[in-house]
Amino acid sequence: MVVTGESIAFFVLSMMAIGGGMMMISATKVVHMVLSLAFSLLSIAGIYVLLHAEFLAVVQVLIYTGAISILMLFGIMLTKHHVTEEDDQSPRRWHPFLSFLGVGALFAIIMGVIYQTPFANNEEVTQSYSLEALGKAVFKQYVIPFELTSILLLVALVGAVILAKKEADS
Amino acid sequence: MHAMTFIGPVILLGVVLGFVTMAILFERKVIGWMQGRHGPNRVGPWGVLQSVADVLKLLLKEDIIPHQADRPLFKWAPIIAFVPAFAVLAVIPYTPTVYFADIGVGLLYYIAISSITTIGVLAGGWASNNKYALLGAMRSAAQMISYEIPLVMAVIGVIMSVGSLNLMTIVEAQKNLWFILPQFIGFAVFFVASLAELNRTPFDLPEAESELVAGYHVEYTGFRFAFFMLAEYVYVFAMAGLTTVLYLGGWNPLFGMTFIPPIIWFVFKFSLIVFSLFWIRATLPRIRIDQLMQLGWKVLLPLALANIFLSAILKEIPWIGQFY
Secondary structure: OOOOHHHHHHHHHHHHHHHHHHHHHHOOOHHHHHHHHHHHHHHHHHHHHHOOOHHHHHHHHHHHHHHHHHHHHHHHHHOOOOOOOOOOOOOOOHHHHHHHHHHHHHHHHHHHHHHHOOOOOOOOOOOOOOHHHHHHHHHHHOHHHHHHHHHHHHHHHHHHHHHHHHHHHO | OOOHHHHHHHHHHHHHHHHHHHHHHHHHHHHHHHOOOOOOOOOOHHHOOHHHHHHHHHHHOOOOOOOOOOHHHHHHHHHHHHHHHHHHHHHOOOOOOOOOOOOOOHHHHHHHHHOHHHHHHHHHHHHOOOHHHHHHHHHHHHHHHHHHHHHHHHHHHHHHHHOOOOHHHHHHOOOOOOOOOOOHHHHHHHHHHHHHHOOOOOOOHHHOHHHHOOHHHOOOOHHHHHHHHHHHHHHHHHHHHHHHHHHOOOOOOOOOOOOOOHHHHHHHHHHHHHHHHHHHHHHOOOOOHHHHHHHHHHHHHHHHHHHHHHHHHHHHOOOHHHHO
16 A cells, blocks of 8 residues: 555544544543534544545535534533532443443444445546536436425424424413 | 745744734724724834734733633633634635635635634633633624524625635636625625624624623633634634625726736725724624624525525626626
């Protein structure tokens, strides 16, 4: 394997994404968890840039930073702030071992599937995928699924408003 | 790789820092002038060195971290807030030759990256472990979410008539007519929403000093505080640049006066926007929090949507269509 700038960037970004995920699991405070999640998601945006999917990367940042701030607000508002996290020395000692076993099995299965799946050997040329081509695909070729999705989202939005309104009235 | 790839950003940082020191002085002078005062006039001739002295003072101050604060996050928050402020400058084209990154989704990049700063503000407000700081941070997040939507909707009119998100192409498209004329509603919405994104008066609720002491940075001192302030003024630089590029034709000259070099035209329009920001600060009182949400959702958003419809319809009308 040839070590290029791209592969170094990929390794750094993927380590950052995985590291963010691990910090998210091991952190004890809600805000720390949310911030590590943000770190992980932003690193994934970096991987999109490497794949020449600039639009996707930018949208990832745009959507997830908003989502992360909202999540952080709810994390702050809905959890107790001053209570120090008690060390839960759980009596269930076998849990770490069992979960390690489960995770290891899952990892083995996923890696097995990945290695058995035949990949088409030709490399896709991603440089030529422009924003214009994406727009044409979404608004010409796939316009009906796109519009249906937007209606679905609208219905969900209206439903959420109605649910919130009911609670406010009672 | 070019040598300029490495030197260019350093020069830009120098220019931005110079702009920030001068902008703070200029702001105080302009506000002083509008209020019938002199403004700073003690340090150096005409008070020129006032900001330099202020920055020096901030850097020499004791660095205090509150005992109850979340130490790592308290230290990280100013960095999270500042880095995006400088990163967005990469996509702004200053002249046909002076630009840093000519990427296809430049406009969206700016909007996306600039929203990361809110996470820094929120983290700083929470990590301070102070109720005023937390309230300021909460307000900042609410304001960012509410005003980002009209901001994005307002520029859709421009994007529709150019057919590109690339800022260079957007400037090229304004050779004959700047977008401030055909897209005037869009410009008005964009300008108001950008004031809110910049957290400047009349939208400075996240740091409203009369009600929240200083909002999200109440516990910050010394150079960490300086970083929050720096981020704010770098955003002034970036947002004035973006407004110039989107609506005032970037480096394009007025009335074909091409003997003035493009960079001078850019700086001139840019300074006009910066001056209006200071002008608004000197003349308008702070908006109330309930009015803030109403203005965002009930006035700016419908106006921005109406602008999109109007642009789409006018684009199809025979003679008028050439302007859209």
